[in-house]
Amino acid sequence: xxxxxxxxxxxxxxxxxxxxxxxxxxxxxxxxxxxxxxxxxxxxxxxxxxxxxxxxxxxxxxxxxxxxxxxxxxxxxxxxxxxxxxxxxxxxxxxxxxxxxxxxxxxxxxxxxxxxxxxxxxxxxxxxxxxxxxxxxxxxxxxxxxxxxxxxxxxxxxxxxxxxxxxxxxxxxxxxxxxxxxxxxxxxxxxxxxxxxxxxxxxxxxxxxxxxxxxxxxxxxxxxxxxxxxxxxxxxxxxxxxxxxxxxxxxxxxxxxxxxxxxxxxxxxxxxxxxxxxxxxxxxxxxxxxxxxxxxxxxxxxxxxxxxxxxxxxxxxxxxxxxxxxxxxxxxxxxxxxxxxxxxxxxxxxxxxxxxx
Numbered sequence: 001x002x003x004x005x006x007x008x009x010x011x012x013x014x015x016x017x018x019x020x021x022x023x024x025x026x027x028x029x030x031x032x033x034x035x036x037x038x039x040x041x042x043x044x045x046x047x048x049x050x051x052x053x054x055x056x057x058x059x060x061x062x063x064x065x066x067x068x069x070x071x072x073x074x075x076x077x078x079x080x081x082x083x084x085x086x087x088x089x090x091x092x093x094x095x096x097x098x099x100x101x102x103x104x105x106x107x108x109x110x111x112x113x114x115x116x117x118x119x120x121x122x123x124x125x126x127x128x129x130x131x132x133x134x135x136x137x138x139x140x141x142x143x144x145x146x147x148x149x150x151x152x153x154x155x156x157x158x159x160x161x162x163x164x165x166x167x168x169x170x171x172x173x174x175x176x177x178x179x180x181x182x183x184x185x186x187x188x189x190x191x192x193x194x195x196x197x198x199x200x201x202x203x204x205x206x207x208x209x210x211x212x213x214x215x216x217x218x219x220x221x222x223x224x225x226x227x228x229x230x231x232x233x234x235x236x237x238x239x240x241x242x243x244x245x246x247x248x249x250x251x252x253x254x255x256x257x258x259x260x261x262x263x264x265x266x267x268x269x270x271x272x273x274x275x276x277x278x279x280x281x282x283x284x285x286x287x288x289x290x291x292x293x294x295x296x297x298x299x300x301x302x303x304x305x306x307x308x309x310x311x312x313x314x315x316x317x318x319x320x321x322x323x324x325x326x327x328x329x330x331x332x333x334x335x336x337x338x339x340x341x342x343x344x345x346x347x348x349x350x351x352x353x354x355x356x357x
Contacts, residue, residue: 036155037128040135042142042347045156047149049186050170050179052281053257054162055196055332057108057310058226060146062332063160064116066345067142075134076116078146080106080123082282089133092121102313107255107282108146111310119144128154142347149189150181158344161190163221165198166261168206184214191344192337197261198223201336222337228269229331233324234307235316245326246270250304251297254311255283265328266306274300285311290318 044063048054060076067074073095080090083106092098092105093113102110106123113121120138124130131143131154145151149161163171170179187193193211195204204223211218228242249272254262259278267273275296279289297305305325307315312327319325334341 036153038155039128039131039143041131041140042158043131043145043154043156044142044158044160044345045145045148045151046160046162047145047147047151048162048164049149049181049184050164050167051181051257052164052167052170052179053261054164054167055224055226056147056162057111058330058332059160059162059194059196059224060144061112061115063144063345064112064119066342067144067347068116068118070345070347072141072347073120073139074116074118074142074144075120075122075131075138075140076109076112076144076146077127077130077134077148078106078109078112078121078123079125079127080109081147082106082284083109083123084284085123087124088126089122089124089130091134091137092123093117093119094138095120103284107310107314110313112146114313127151149186152189157347159189159191160194160344161187161192162194162196162224163187163207163211164258164261165195165204165207165223166264167258168210171207171210184211187211187218188215190218192340193218193221194224194341195221196224197226198335199225199227219340220337222341223335225333225335226265226330227333228265229329231306231326232309232312232329234312234327235319235325240326242269242328245304245306248272248303249274249301250306251275251277251293251300251302252306253277253279253293254308255279255281255285255314256308256310257281262308262328265330269328271304271306274302283311283314285315285318287318290315294320294323 046056046060064074085104092109095118109121109123122130122134172178174180198204201223208221231240251274252266263276307327309327309329
């Protein structure tokens with residue numbers, strides 16, 4: 001226990017330079033030393049305070065669908081984390097067709113492009129330059145910034161902050177002890193806080209109380225859940241209902257930020273999880289990795305392989321025809337606060353103009 005305490009103290013000290021750098025950077029923007037750049041179209045940002053998964057991708061897709069329902073031509077700007085393409089700007093989809101695969105684009109931008117076929121999707125580290133590059137090529141009414149809460153160099157008109165209801169412990173400290181990229185007080189920058197992985201409002205209360213202690217003036221949160229919608233056989237168009245595999249056994253695998261939430265999701269669908277393989281977030285699959293997964297299933301007598309929709313397109317090239325591998329497709333369910341979220345997404349609301357919050 002003493003060694004554990006010493007290690008924790010050392011890690012806390014190691015995290016101070018990271019926290020100090022984050023605070024100084026934000027302070028410089030607040031003082032006007034650095035100027036946030038404005039794109040000539042409204043920007044809606046979806047991001048979080050922590051490393052790892054909070055459900056950004058399904059929320060981005062929900063936001064895009066709501067904007068398209070308003071008749072907007074939407075472009076998603078993403079960093080394309082761990083993409084293999086070296087191009088400073090890369091068009092993943094032009095709103096009509098997919099132009100590159102998941103390895104070149106990055107798994108999350110590719111999934112968003114596939115699920116939102118009417119939206120333009122582009123990747124690049126400098127999101128302001130990326131937005132200007134997209135505008136020079138395609139007609140766009142608004143931008144959605146994927147994982148943009150810390151990208152303060154780009155002005156945003158709506159700033160949505162996601163916090164995972166199942167990760168209260170991760171909010172207690174900064175990296176490398178906890179999962180915070182910046183202090184909880186940074187939540188004050190948000191237009192709205194979305195507490196995710198919530199099935200009932202009261203399950204959001206522990207993390208909400210932590211946020212309120214740091215930012216007492218925050219408006220009530222919007223609560224969001226990600227229930228399973230259906231299963232899709234990886235590499236095919238075959239689909240089954242969410243209850244199709246109840247009572248069956250599976251080896252599950254994923255390369256996401258919160259593997260335990262995926263285990264809970266699959267178990268909640270009545271599937272017996274024989275073993276879970278949790279790979280690093282944004283993992284690049286290989287034949288050897290898939291062979292390991294296959295052997296685990298054979299050794300445990302598992303009837304199925306189950307993965308996430310984000311992993312599905314990356315693992316598909318390595319699967320055999322007889323591999324019973326299924327991806328869980330999620331939908332975004334607004335548990336509470338739907339009217340407030342809808343109002344924030346009404347870019348034509350009185351008083352809201354391009355480039356002005």
